[in-house]
Each structure stands twice: as C-alpha cells, then as structure tokens.
Amino acid sequence: MTRLSLSSFGFVSISSLGLVLAAVACSSSTPSNPGGMAGAATAGGGGPSGGGASGNTAGAPNSTAGNGTVAGAGNNTAGASSGTAGNGSGTAGSNPGGAGAAGAAGASGGVGAAGTPGTAGSGSGGAPATVTLPPLVTSAPGAYWKTDGTLTDSTAAATVTVNDTAVAQKWDGFGAAFNELGWTVLTTADMKTQAIKLLFSATDGAAFSWGRIPMGASDYATSRYDDDGGTDVAPSGETNRPAKDTSMAMFSITRDGQNLIPYIKAAQAVKPDLRFWSSPWTPPVWMKTGFATAANGAKKPSFYDGGNMTSDAATLTAYASYYTKFVQGYKAQGIDISVVSPQNEPGYEQNYPSCLWDKATYTTWVGKYLGPAMKAINVQVMLGTLSNAGDNSRTDLDIATAVLADSTAKAAVSMAGAQWGVLDKVVGGTTFGGLPIWATEHRCGNYPWNPAGQPAYNSAQAPNDQAYGVESWGYIRDAITKGKVVSYSAWNMVLDKSGLGIDTTRDWKQDALLVADGGKVNPTPAYYVFRHMSQYVTPGASVVGTTGGDAIGFKNPDGSIVAVLFNSGAANPSYVVAIGGKKVQFAMPANGWATVKVKP
Numbered sequence: 001m002t003r004l005s006l007s008s009f010g011f012v013s014i015s016s017l018g019l020v021l022a023a024v025a026c027s028s029s030t031p032s033n034p035g036g037m038a039g040a041a042t043a044g045g046g047g048p049s050g051g052g053a054s055g056n057t058a059g060a061p062n063s064t065a066g067n068g069t070v071a072g073a074g075n076n077t078a079g080a081s082s083g084t085a086g087n088g089s090g091t092a093g094s095n096p097g098g099a100g101a102a103g104a105a106g107a108s109g110g111v112g113a114a115g116t117p118g119t120a121g122s123g124s125g126g127a128p129a130t131v132t133l134p135p136l137v138t139s140a141p142g143a144y145w146k147t148d149g150t151l152t153d154s155t156a157a158a159t160v161t162v163n164d165t166a167v168a169q170k171w172d173g174f175g176a177a178f179n180e181l182g183w184t185v186l187t188t189a190d191m192k193t194q195a196i197k198l199l200f201s202a203t204d205g206a207a208f209s210w211g212r213i214p215m216g217a218s219d220y221a222t223s224r225y226d227d228d229g230g231t232d233v234a235p236s237g238e239t240n241r242p243a244k245d246t247s248m249a250m251f252s253i254t255r256d257g258q259n260l261i262p263y264i265k266a267a268q269a270v271k272p273d274l275r276f277w278s279s280p281w282t283p284p285v286w287m288k289t290g291f292a293t294a295a296n297g298a299k300k301p302s303f304y305d306g307g308n309m310t311s312d313a314a315t316l317t318a319y320a321s322y323y324t325k326f327v328q329g330y331k332a333q334g335i336d337i338s339v340v341s342p343q344n345e346p347g348y349e350q351n352y353p354s355c356l357w358d359k360a361t362y363t364t365w366v367g368k369y370l371g372p373a374m375k376a377i378n379v380q381v382m383l384g385t386l387s388n389a390g391d392n393s394r395t396d397l398d399i400a401t402a403v404l405a406d407s408t409a410k411a412a413v414s415m416a417g418a419q420w421g422v423l424d425k426v427v428g429g430t431t432f433g434g435l436p437i438w439a440t441e442h443r444c445g446n447y448p449w450n451p452a453g454q455p456a457y458n459s460a461q462a463p464n465d466q467a468y469g470v471e472s473w474g475y476i477r478d479a480i481t482k483g484k485v486v487s488y489s490a491w492n493m494v495l496d497k498s499g500l501g502i503d504t505t506r507d508w509k510q511d512a513l514l515v516a517d518g519g520k521v522n523p524t525p526a527y528y529v530f531r532h533m534s535q536y537v538t539p540g541a542s543v544v545g546t547t548g549g550d551a552i553g554f555k556n557p558d559g560s561i562v563a564v565l566f567n568s569g570a571a572n573p574s575y576v577v578a579i580g581g582k583k584v585q586f587a588m589p590a591n592g593w594a595t596v597k598v599k600p
Contacts, residue, residue: 131202133536133597139528140592141466151596154585158578162553162563166545168484171554172436173275174534175210175489176513179220181501182494183263185516192266194521195494195514200271206513206531208274209539211267212440212489213260213337215280215326217304218344219352219501220492224304225255227326228284235291235301242303244286246318253329264335276330279341279385279417279440281353282307284322287315288355298351300504306349311361319365320373327379339380341417341440342366347388347396351505356394359402363409371412383432384417385440389425396422397430404433418485419443423475426483438487439479445471445511445526446499462499462509466591469525473566473593476529480543480552490530494521532595536562553579560599567592 134147176199186192198205216226224232229250230242245251253261268274282288285303292298292306327337342365346357357365366381374381383403386396400416403409416432418425419441426437445468448457455467479485492499495512513527537554541562544553550566561580567588575588580600588594 133203135597136586136594137532138587138589138592138594139525139532140589141525143589143592144523144525144528145531149586151584151586151598154574154576154583156574156576156583156585158548158576158583159572160549160551160563160565160576161547161578162551162561162580163545163547164553164555164561164580167555168543168545169436169486171537171539171541171543172438172487173209173539174206174530174537175208175212175275175487176493176530177212177214177218177220177441177489177491178260178263178267179214179218179492180222180259181220182492182512183259184222185494185496186521187516188519191516191519191521195516196266196270198514198521198523198527199493200267200274202271202535205270206527206534207271208534209271210487210489211264211274211276213264213276213278213330213335215278215323215340216282216284217353217502218281219350219503220495221353221502222259223502224302224353226282226284226304227251227253227255227329228286228322230285230303232302232304235303238289242284242286244315245284246314248318248321248325251322251325253326256329261330261333261335265333268334276335276337277339277341277382278326278330278337279344279382280355281344282355283309283319283343287319292349292351292354296349297505300351302504304353305351305504306354306356308356308358309343309361309365311358311364316361316365316369320369323370324373324377327374327377337379339382339415340370340374341382341385342370344385345387345396345419346399347386347392347394350503352501352503357399359399362399363402363406366403366412367406367409371409375412380414381412382415382417382438382440383413383435384415384419384438386416386418386422387420387441389421391421397425400432415486418483423479423483423485426485427478428482436486437483438489439476439483439485440489442472442488442490443475444491446509448506448508458509459507460509461497462495462511462515464497464499464511464515464524464526466525468511469529470566470568470591472526472529476533477550477552477566484543490526529593532593533562533564536564536595536597558599560597563596565594565596567594 136149136151138146138149186195200206200208214221217224228245228248229252233240235241282304287310288303288307289310290307291301291303293301298305323340327340330337342362343355343357345354346362348354349356371381383400386400388394388396403413410433413435415436415438417438417440419439420443423439446458446462447454450457454471455463476488479488490513492510492512494514494516495510497515497517499509499512501510511524511526513524513530515522515524533552538556540557541554544555546553546563550568552564554562556562563577563579565577565588567575568591571590572588574585576583576585577596579596580598584596584598586594
C-alpha cells in the first residue's frame with residue numbers, strides 16, 4: 001500500500017465450503033516441520049463432501065474424489081480433515097498432504113500427534129460447471145445488484161455502441177489480496193462462508209481469478225513478521241538486529257498457516273481454478289540495514305519498517321532461496337504460486353513493512369538471483385509492483401528503466417506491475433518495453449492527505465460509500481481502456497468498518513470490498529463495481545472498443561460480448577446499447593452501473 005501523497009489520481013456448493021471451514025477451525029496445533037501445515041482436502045468431482053476418517057495414519061495423501069464418491073483426507077494421525085466437492089465429475093485431485101496437525105479429531109477419530117507430510121495424489125479435478133448469468137444486472141444507491149430488469153430489442157439511437165471487432169488487449173482476470181486482518185475480522189463460520197461466496201463464487205459472487213499472497217507481513221497483517229524467524233524487536237541502533245540466516249535454517253510458513261492459508265483454502269473450495277501471485281513488503285530484517293526512524297515520522301520504529309536492502313552475494317543468494325522455499329511450502333499445501341514480485345513498492349520507505357532498493361541492486365537481484373531461481377521451479381517474475389512515480393528523490397520508474405536496460409534482468413521478467421502513481425503514468429501512456437502490464441493494487445480510498453477532487457478524509461471510519469464506488473469505477477475504467485492493463489486487482493477484500501492496518505504513524509482508515517460489522521458481511525459499492533466486471537468477464541477475453549457513454553467492452557472466449565456501463569446522470573428508462581449486431585434497451589438507474597451480456 002502506498003502511504004504518501006500523490007500528484008495525480010487518476011460454483012462450488014456452500015455446504016462443501018462450510019466443511020472446509022469447519023476442518024480449518026478444528027486444527028489448533030502447529031506443524032512439525034518447517035513449511036508444513038495441515039491441508040484440507042479439495043475435491044475434483046461432483047460428489048458430496050467427505051468426512052474425516054477415523055484413525056488415519058499420519059501424513060496420508062490429501063486426496064480428492066469425483067462422481068459422487070466421498071472425498072477422503074488423511075492429514076491427522078487421528079481424525080482427518082474433511083474433503084470438499086466440486087461441480088462435475090472428475091478423477092482424484094492432486095493436492096499434497098501437509099504435516100498432520102496435532103489435537104483435532106475427525107468424524108470418529110481421537111486426538112493424535114502431529115504427522116509428517118504426505119505425498120500428492122495424482123490426476124486432475126472435474127470440469128467446472130457451466131454458469132448461466134442474467135443478461136442484465138444493474139446497481140445504484142439503495143438498489144445494488146438488481147437482476148430483475150429486462151432487455152428488449154430497440155431501433156432507437158444507441159447511447160453506447162460496443163465494437164467487438166476493435167480488439168485491444170487480451171484480458172487475464174480480476175483479482176484481490178489475501179491479508180491476515182481480513183480473515184480475522186470474519187469471526188464466525190457463517191461470516192467466512194458468506195464472504196468467500198461473495199468474493200469467489202461464479203454464480204453468486206465476484207468470481208475473482210487471481211489472489212495476491214503477501215510474502216511475510218503486509219501493512220494489513222495482524223503484526224510484523226517474516227518467514228525466516230524474524231521477531232519484531234524495538235531497534236537499539238543496529239545492535240539487536242536479528243542474526244543472519246544465510247542457510248535459511250529458520251525458514252517456516254507456520255505463521256502463514258494461522259490465517260493466510262485457511263483464508264486461501266476456503267477460497268479454493270469455491271474457486272478451484274483460482275490462480276496466485278505473491279510479493280514481499282520487506283525481506284527478512286537481517287537482510288537490511290537501517291529502518292524508518294522517528295526523524296522520518298516513525299512513532300514506533302521497527303526493523304521491518306523501511307531500511308535498505310543489502311547487496312552482497314550471500315544475502316541475495318539466501319533471499320532467492322527464501323522465495324523458493326516459500327513457493328514450495330505453499331505448493332505443498334495445494335496452493336500454486338505462478339508469479340512473484342521482487343518487492344512491493346521498492347521506492348518507498350514507510351512506517352509499516354517496507355524496504356528501499358537502489359536500482360543497481362534491484363537489477364542484479366532480478367537478473368542473477370531471483371530470475372534463475374524462479375525459472376528452475378517454473379514461476380514467472382513480475383517487474384513490480386511499481387508505485388512511486390516521483391513523490392521523492394527515488395522513483396520506481398528509474399528501477400524499471402534499469403532492469404529493462406539490462407539484458408539478463410529484462411529476460412527474467414514476464415510482466416510489469418503498476419499501482420498508484422506509476423499506474424497513473426501507465427494510463428498516460430508509459431509502457432515497459434512491451435511487457436504486459438498488471439494493475440496490481442486498487443487505491444483504497446479515504447486519503448488522509450485530502451487530495452484535491454477527492455472526498456474528504458473520514459477520521460471516524462472508512463467511508464465505503466457510493467462516492468468511493470464511483471472513484472473506483474474511474475480508476476478501473478482508465479486502467480483498462482487507456483492504460484491497456486491485462487489484469488486488475490483490488491486491495492483488501494475484507495476489513496472491519498474501521499479499516500485500520502498496522503501503520504504506526506498514520507491514522508488511515510482504508511476502504512475494502514466487504515465490511516465485517518456486527519456479525520454480518522456487508523458488500524460495499526466498490527465491491528459491486530468490481531463484480532459488474534469480474535463475474536461476467538473470464539480470463540482469455542479480449543477488451544473491445546466502445547463509443548458513447550461511459551463504458552468498457554469485452555468479448556469472452558465463448559463469443560459472448562459484455563458491456564459494463566456507468567450512468568452519472570438521471571435515470572434513463574430507455575437506455576440503448578448496440579451490442580452483438582443488435583440494439584437492446586433497458587432501464588438504467590441514476591448514478592449507477594449496468595452489465596449487459598449477449599451471445600450473438
């Protein structure tokens with residue numbers, strides 16, 4: 001998350017999910033090996049959810065089943081975690097079993113000791129079910145996500161025309177970030193089920209295609225940590241910085257298993273084909289020098305906050321190993337990370353987990369260390385996530401230029417990630433040597449520096465209101481139609497109504513897609529803005545041209561054409577869209593959105 005003032009702004013059944021969440025809730029112990037956690041089974045087929053078996057041996061495969069058979073799962077010495085079912089038939093899935101958790105019992109098993117990691121089952125999951133969506137959905141203040149409107153043929157002049165022969169970039173999907181705080185504010189199983197359904201269901205939710213996973217603490221973790229045994233001690237100069245661990249002997253994803261992995265597994269139960277990318281906000285603190293001090297605003301200095309990455313070969317080699325172990329640790333949980341970023345916002349030192357990189361070290365890191373390490377495990381490297389476009393003496397654009405000027409480093413990156421100020425530059429025409437560009441982080445609203453033209457900062461709580469929904473629409477529309485991005489990710493999926501992270505200096509109450517409050521999960525207007533696109537547009541679609549009105553057009557791989565429209569004016573009972581070789585008319589609400597889908 002950027003924290004400085006910027007100069008310009010531009011289905012799987014829910015019953016199955018409930019069993020996964022119940023299995024997660026039952027496990028209370030830590031794994032016996034570094035990087036291992038008890039893995040909940042997922043299912044490839046259309047069968048019912050499987051219960052925990054009695055007395056499974058430790059570390060049996062986390063298998064899945066199709067065609068109505070019960071999904072077995074064998075991670076605990078005693079009872080196993082529950083399996084879940086997918087839509088359609090299929091052969092056994094391939095989730096590997098992690099280390100068995102101690103303590104929790106299955107359906108009839110007793111409490112047992114921690115197990116050892118199991119091996120992966122073989123085969124593939126069942127095919128996803130065909131989803132039929134309403135051809136028209138509208139949203140407006142007090143009337144979000146209305147599906148009772150109708151499309152009728154029209155001969156009138158079109159307000160918006162979709163030209164599906166004017167093909168622009170190929171679309172790779174919408175997404176959002178998994179953060180610890182989001183999972184912890186979902187305090188009941190019902191809240192978890194509701195939130196995951198709203199975010200990932202293809203029939204009843206936003207159907208997000210990508211999930212961003214923080215590598216160590218983000219500013220919306222529950223506390224500062226990394227996966228190499230670092231502790232958040234108050235700095236005493238450099239005298240008590242945690243010791244170096246160049247062998248990565250301390251590496252473990254045990255902490256991730258407390259909140260992040262259960263959050264992600266719950267999403268996978270509803271969206272089995274969910275894809276993942278990951279980025280660190282800071283390397284392990286022993287790899288840095290310095291930290292954000294009181295002199296630059298830190299009210300509670302931490303080795304995690306700010307400082308500079310060191311450039312010696314031993315450290316960079318160890319950091320590449322850290323990435324490898326992180327990706328492999330998640331893979332052992334059935335979570336395949338396909339893209340990694342070298343650093344979140346390398347040009348910002350913040351009073352939350354962050355790290356400054358000079359362009360020479362960043363270039364060397366990407367080209368000679370991270371790139372080869374990730375190529376060896378078939379993971380792509382992103383040039384990003386880039387944010388600082390000139391707010392201070394450092395800019396992420398300088399780093400990008402240096403990487404692209406180095407043939408070895410350039411060959412190591414597969415896409416560029418842009419957010420905040422750098423995304424503004426992308427909207428204005430900045431490119432990165434022909435690399436596909438992802439919009440990696442949606443602006444989170446309620447800016448405490450009160451930029452001109454934006455709603456006033458709310459010091460009481462995150463607004464999460466219609467104004468932020470309209471603001472969100474503008475960012476997404478411009479990034480897609482002007483910046484030609486191929487993917488767009490929201491920031492926090494879920495927060496409480498306060499919206500505070502772990503920034504120790506600024507009282508920034510940030511907006512989210514869903515707000516947990518009083519035992520309920522409340523979608524925000526911004527959520528519906530994302531859903532108007534993400535539920536209807538599938539990866540592999542093409543962005544297509546539109547004229548008239550305020551609109552974005554897409555053509556899906558199945559040939560269906562989608563128009564997403566915003567009306568900032570009065571209600572229009574005869575709003576006409578020319579799409580798919582015909583004209584259709586419907587009632588467009590005031591200050592609202594509509595999605596129209598036709599199959600020529």
